[in-house]
Structures are given as C-alpha cells and as structure tokens.
Amino acid sequence: MTLRTHLLAASAIAVAAPAVADVNIYTTRQPELIEPVMEAFTEETGIAVNLAFIDEGIVERLRAEGDRSPADLVMTVDIANLKQIVDADVIQPVDSDVLKSNVPATLRDSEDRWFALTARARIVYASKDRVADGEITTYEDLASDKWEGRICTRSGTHNYNLALLSAVIAHHGEEAAKEWAAGVRDNLARKPQGNDRAQVRAIWAGECDISLGNTYYMGKMLEDAEQTEWANSVRIVFPEFEDGGTHLNVSGIALTKAAPNKDEAIQLMEYLVSDHAQAIYAKDNYEYPVLDGAALSDVVASWGTFTPDEMDLPEIADHRPAALRIMEEVNFDG
Template sequence: MGFIRSICVGSLSVVSAVVLVPDGRGLASAAEVVHVYSHRHYGVDEQLNTLFTGKTGIEVKVVNAEADQLIERLQAEGESSPADVLITVDAGRMQRARKEGLLQPVMSEVLTRGTPAELQDADGYWYAYAIRARVLLVAADRVKAGEIRDYEDLARPEWRGRVLVRSSSSSYNQALMASMVSALGEKRALAWARGLAANLARPPQGGDRDQIKACAAGLADVCLANTYYYGLLLHSADPAERAAAGKMRLIFPNQGGRGTHVNVSAAGVTRHARNVANARAYLEFLVSPEAQKLLANGGQEFPALMDLTLNPTQEKWGAFKVDTATFRQMGEDQPKAVRLIDAAGWK
C-alpha cells in the first residue's frame, strides 16, 4: 500500500489566519523561548523561525549538528538538556530517538489533520512536516524514456561508469539502503550496493547538487538526488546552475512496484523539555499553511499538508507513488544498511 503525493485542491498562496499562542498563556512575553536541536541546514529555516517569533513572541534558539550527534548529546545531557525540540531529516533517526526514550508524545489534532498518517509516528512522538523523495535524475539528451525506471537498475551492467551518487556516509543514502534492505532482504540489497558501487563514474564526492551538475556536464548519465536539491538548482540565482538542472530529467523510481523512497523533515518534543507549550506551538506552526508554503517555495520540499497544491515546479514533476511499506522499517534497518554499505565497498 502507498499513497500518491498528488496535486490537490487549495493553494500555496493562501496565507494562514491561524494565530499560534501557547495554551492558556496568552501572548508570550519576550522571555519566551524554544530550544531546537536540528539536523536541518537550509536557508529557509531562518525565515521560518523569524516568522514564528513574529507570530508568537517566542524566540527560537537553534543548535545545528548531525542527527546522530544530537541524539548522543541528548543522551549525555539527560534531564539537564536545554533542548525542547529535536528535528532531523530522517524518520529512521526519529524512530531511534523515540526508542531510546529521548522524546515525549504530543497529542495535537493540528499535527495529524491533513498530514499523511503513513509518514507519522503512530503515537505522537514525532511529526513529519515536509517530504522529500530520493529520485533518479538522468541526462535528458542521453537517456531515453523508459531506459531506467527503478533503483535496482542502477546496479545493472549497462550502467557501468555512468552513475553518480554522493558518499554512503550521507544519511540520505543510508535511509535509501535501509529501504532496499527492507524491500529486497539483506543478500539482494548487498548485491545491489555492490553493483551500484561498481557502476560509479568516479569515487563519491560532494553533495547531491554536485552529482546533478556533474551529470549535466557529461561525467555520467544518471545520479541519485533528493528532489529539493533539483528544485533549488532549477530556481538558483546562478544561471549556470539553472542551465545544468535544465539538462536533467527527473524520474520517480519504482512506480511500477513499491513506490519511490521518501524521507521527511520531522520534529518531536524532547523527553525533558522545559518549554513544552512553546515546543508544541512550534511543531504546530511548522504544519501551518504559511510555514508549509515557505518550506515548499523557499526550500522546494513537498508540503506535508496534503490539501495544499504543489508549487508549479513540483506540479510539473507530477504525482508519484510513495513507498510507505519500507518507511516504517527505516529505523530498524538502518544499522544493517550501514554494515552492508561498508561490505559492498560503497565509499
């Protein structure tokens, strides 16, 4: 089973009239604060936080680091942790944070209404507020329609020397590998990773955007990247980046089967949060239409509010089937995925 991230009614240009105020406390004073530990690294976050502070008077204090480091920090700090909110860009990391007792459940209709239940924690320990798909991008002039359709194809011998992907140390690739383990089993997932590593046009280097640009420049014919990086290149202020993205075509993999692997930007309230009401207001703000519009138009992530229209760029990409079956397993399969990636020689 899966759901289709499709184009629905409503409009991203609609500005929310919702006023976010912590429960029962009236407008927050200047001293109000929410401490956020975040793995996100996007320009749009500053705009989001400024908007939130403007609406609520609650100051957002952010600590940025990789999710694994933030989880370790929460463990080490225990009850004395200043964090109120944990944000990662990987459901697997949120599943792990929950399992290790670092989060507390938050029950809120605002957070569940209109967002896909398949991509949420069933018990309210964390909430997805934006969606990204890990897709194939092919050189439009060299790869014919139908020539490549699935993640599995990346390991086929005809793609020898024609594939680019960033390092396997990226949580994006670890999550994809976890979904391959879940879908194919360990043995076939290992064979897939070996085949992929053997097909690379160069040893992994740079981020997703670098793979897209290198493909556009002719170094390879296909690469893996998150949808928003492609969207950000299409809308780049740099004409060379826009031209590079213009040479590529997006393919949502595995549409004839389990669907495309997606991940989420997700937030949860920490177990020892001191500002629970502010944390909850922050989470609710992230799924407000206004914040969702910023995430989509400024950051090119898919909104989690399913009744919002996609922006024109995302609309052009079209509706796609999401792999929800492996999504639930990501946290469980991630350690296996890392081990298998190493065994496969994917650097």
C-alpha cells in the first residue's frame, strides 16, 4: 500500500469508516506535531493513519458514538486528561509485552489502559541576567519570599499547573500544598495570563525574573524568529522536590472500546514506543522519549540532565480535584 496519511475533520471520520484496515485516531494534539511519526509508520507498514483533531469533547464524542465509533485510538496530553478517559470507561486495556517493556511502570496505567509516548518536564525558565546559577533548586523554594514580585505563570487552573500542584500534594499533603500555592501566588509579578511562551516573553521584557513552563516550549521558541530573542534571554532550570526529582507530565495513547481496527491499532501503539518513532518524537517535538536509551535531539540534550520524579503519575492524577479546589481557595488567579 502506498503512503496514505490523512488529516480529517472529526465529522468526516464519523460519517464513514475506511473500507480498508487503516487506523483512526482522535487526538487533542495538533496534527502537525504527530504527522511525521505517523507517516514513518505508514511507510514502514503500509497501514494508513487517519488523524481527527478534536480540541475539546473527545470523551463526550466517544460516549455518544459508543460501539459505532470509528476511532481506534485516542491520543492526548496531561495525566488529568488520560485519567478522564479512564474514568469515562471509553477505552480498553492492551496486553502487550512490547508496551510494558518499553514504557516504564510509572509512565503507564497499572491496568494497561493507557501508555505514555513522550514526557515533558515542568521546569523554571530563569532570566540569564537577573537570576544566578544555583539560585533555584527546589519547587518548594518558589514559595519563598525571596521571589516576591518575580514570578510569572499561566493560570493556576490550567492542567499543567494543576498537575504540578497535584504532585506537591502527593509529596507533602494538602495543607502543605495549600501553603505552597498561596506562597507562589504572593510572589507573582502579575496576574496569571497567557501560555508558557508568554511567560518567557515577560521575562525578556523585564516584567518578572522566573516562570513555570514545559521544556519543549524552548525548542518551539528557538524555531520562531520572533521568539528566538525571548528564548535566548532565559535558561532552563530543573527544580526538584525536596524528597524527589523533577516533575514530569506526558502525552499518551489508549485503545478505544470500539476499536474497529484493533490489531492494526495495537501495532501502531507498539511502533510509537520503538527506537525509530521515539527518535522522531524527540527531534520534531523537543520532548523526552519514554523509551530508555532513545536518542534526544541535540537541542534537548543541550538543556542538561535531570533526575525525573518517581512519583506515580496515576497517583498524582488522583489529587487533581484537591489541586483545583486549592487553587480556587487561595484565589491563585486573582
């Protein structure tokens, strides 16, 4: 079969399933981020991949479609979203030795219902001019009053920050996490706003000295001529929890309950954690491979090494409701 990677509107997939055994994916990831690795799979196997980008409402769509859904796989980012599809009971477990061998236990569901494909660290972007080397060491330190008026971040209720606060709860309990959230709030230079790149722009503009962000945004900013100057004004710092490592979140994949092309879908899942696919992800998206030993891109490698936190991601996800409540109680977003 010739290479046939399709980018379809969600409604187009729902109208008619392909006549051949393609693999249909509902994804919250922008298609351009995952098309290169899907094209490589098609080239290697002859199995075409149909991508349906659904920014919001994947769970509701899968529930509405039920057994008639054409979707074989669902791809999303953030442990909270992965937990949501588990809780909605729209996916099924996959018993695969390849997936279990290539994806660490801390980065997959204990009942094999989802598997991480890539990881990203939630780190600190620090001004090269105004923050000294070694001045930031822990997440806990971000609540110290030495950072008063010096921190920028996106909304406290965004999934990325809720996942980080959930990890604080997992490490220290709810009361300590509430104190930490209030401390970070008190250190904000401005009302939470924008995305992670906007915080780096604020550092470049002198509005704050440090910000919370995901690692891969550095690579994306360096690609953009308008944003390169922002990126070059900061360095990446990998804080750790006092009793752990650097917080990770993931992109992940799961097999839907309907999965009309189950065998081909599992074949794709296994391919996505292979050496070849993980190297493509790392190079094109500036993310960290989940496969031990897979090559990093030169840009990612230049950021340095860190010790990943070993806290179990599903456990972190369990604390998300408490994290949201805390952010609202401390009025983090003002």
